[in-house]
Amino acid sequence: MLSNDESIRGLVEKCLGVEKVKLDSKGFTLVELLAVLVILGILAGIAIPSVFRLIEKAEADACHVSTAEIDRMYETYLAIESIDHTDMRFSQFLKDHVENTGSNHGEISYVEGRVQCSIHSNAEEHEYEQEDDEEVPFL
Numbered sequence: 001m002l003s004n005d006e007s008i009r010g011l012v013e014k015c016l017g018v019e020k021v022k023l024d025s026k027g028f029t030l031v032e033l034l035a036v037l038v039i040l041g042i043l044a045g046i047a048i049p050s051v052f053r054l055i056e057k058a059e060a061d062a063c064h065v066s067t068a069e070i071d072r073m074y075e076t077y078l079a080i081e082s083i084d085h086t087d088m089r090f091s092q093f094l095k096d097h098v099e100n101t102g103s104n105h106g107e108i109s110y111v112e113g114r115v116q117c118s119i120h121s122n123a124e125e126h127e128y129e130q131e132d133d134e135e136v137p138f139l
Ligand SMILES: [Zn+2]
Pocket: 063, 104, 105, 106, 117, 118, 119, 120, 121
């Protein structure tokens, strides 16, 4: 039993000794902490804008899908009822058939035979226009 107690004490002392050594080498200097903070700041500065860009693109894609869906439904509605488009009919159609156009979207409107979101559709059109302008010189 004695030998057991001694060996346990020895173990505890060893552990404490190791812990002391660990404690002594623990902790960062202020410069090391500042360096880590600066690196994290730089990484965040790179990552956050690209994340926001991804979110914007995802919202625009979702908007494109939902406006296309509304467009299809509205065209079908006009065809079934054998009526022509008016702004009044379109806003009534939105009220009756479209529950939620999303809080991140602008006003849904029907312009030149297409359903458009006042935020996303216009931006997309500008992109397409720019692409067309770039392509013209090569033809
Ligand atoms: Zn939208």
